[in-house]
Amino acid sequence: MATTPPTAPAIRMPPTSEAHLVLEGLTLRYGARIAVAPTTLTIPRHRVTAIIGPSGAGKSTLLRALNRLHEKVPGAGVDGRVLLDGEDIYGLGVDPILLRRRVGMVFQQPNPLLTRSIAENVSIGLELVGMPRRERAATVEWALRRVALWDEVRDRLDHPATSLSGGQQQRLCIARTLAVRPEVILMDEPASALDPIATSRIEDLIRELASEFTVVIVTHNMQQAARIADYTVFMTPNEDGAGEVVEAGPTEEIFTAPHNQRTEDYITGRFG
Numbered sequence: 654m655a656t657t658p659p660t661a662p663a664i665r666m667p668p669t670s671e672a673h674l675v676l677e678g679l680t681l682r683y684g685a686r687i688a689v690a691p692t693t694l695t696i697p698r699h700r701v702t703a704i705i706g707p708s709g710a711g712k713s714t715l716l717r718a719l720n721r722l723h724e725k726v727p728g729a730g731v732d733g734r735v736l737l738d739g740e741d742i743y744g745l746g747v748d749p750i751l752l753r754r755r756v757g758m759v760f761q762q763p764n765p766l767l768t769r770s771i772a773e774n775v776s777i778g779l780e781l782v783g784m785p786r787r788e789r790a791a792t793v794e795w796a797l798r799r800v801a802l803w804d805e806v807r808d809r810l811d812h813p814a815t816s817l818s819g820g821q822q823q824r825l826c827i828a829r830t831l832a833v834r835p836e837v838i839l840m841d842e843p844a845s846a847l848d849p850i851a852t853s854r855i856e857d858l859i860r861e862l863a864s865e866f867t868v869v870i871v872t873h874n875m876q877q878a879a880r881i882a883d884y885t886v887f888m889t890p891n892e893d894g895a896g897e898v899v900e901a902g903p904t905e906e907i908f909t910a911p912h913n914q915r916t917e918d919y920i921t922g923r924f925g
């Protein structure tokens with residue numbers, strides 16, 4: 654039963670003291686067009702937070718702003734702040750390359766390096782930071798075990814990454830992200846290109862990762878959000894076409910007792 658007017662955002666995220674990331678008036682543009690209206694939100698540490706909403710709601714744009722990938726689009730603009738453990742990632746002197754090691758990203762399509770072996774795909778980030786070869790091998794094994802791929806590939810680490818199935822390639826890409834020991838992992842529809850069995854393995858993995866990492870995932874799949882996310886953020890375009898957060902809070906509440914009429918309409922399939 655909706656208890657707030659359709660226009661009032663209903664935000665019930667944990668307090669700043671439990672947050673890993675804090676968005677303060679984060680506003681994102683492509684040229685003159687606002688893609689994400691001012692957004693203030695906490696992202697809790699070592700939890701899975703899902704961002705759901707219809708196409709064009711600004712979900713991916715918001716996600717990509719959390720490790721400064723948004724600014725790579727020519728003409729893209731950012732206002733407001735994103736605090737990572739209290740430090741503004743858009744502050745003067747913050748190196749986006751170093752930031753992206755702390756806040757890693759997994760994309761919709763598995764994107765292994767096609768000319769590199771399985772092991773090299775995991776160790777590429779470690780090579781770039783100058784880690785010695787022996788240490789790299791140990792980290793490759795750790796990361797592949799972490800994504801439950803080690804037993805499947807331990808005898809063919811030098812084979813091309815393209816010899817793996819789509820689901821295995823996506824777990825490999827997650828291992829590559831983990832290898833540089835990020836704190837936060839951003840995932841943009843990480844299972845949407847996969848079959849149901851591979852999807853289920855990725856979902857299990859995401860739940861496991863939350864014991865050690867903060868995970869923020871964009872998904873079109875509401876059942877997936879309900880299965881894996883501790884918190885859910887619902888975004889939708891406003892009357893000007895800019896995406897805005899309508900409601901955010903514990904996943905169970907969002908799906909069983911939303912406070913905002915627009916959330917209820919979306920999760921019951923009345924729009925979107």
Ligand SMILES: Nc1ncnc2c1ncn2[C@@H]1O[C@H](COP(=O)(O)OP(=O)(O)OP(=O)(O)O)[C@@H](O)[C@H]1O
Binds near residue numbers: 896
């Ligand atoms: N590179 C870009 N240049 C210009 N406009 C863009 C760009 N990427 C996205 N947009 C626009 O920004 C708005 C939000 O897009 P975004 O991809 O963030 O939404 P989304 O909620 O993730 O959508 P979907 O679920 O379809 O992926 C859309 O109107 C989109 O057309």
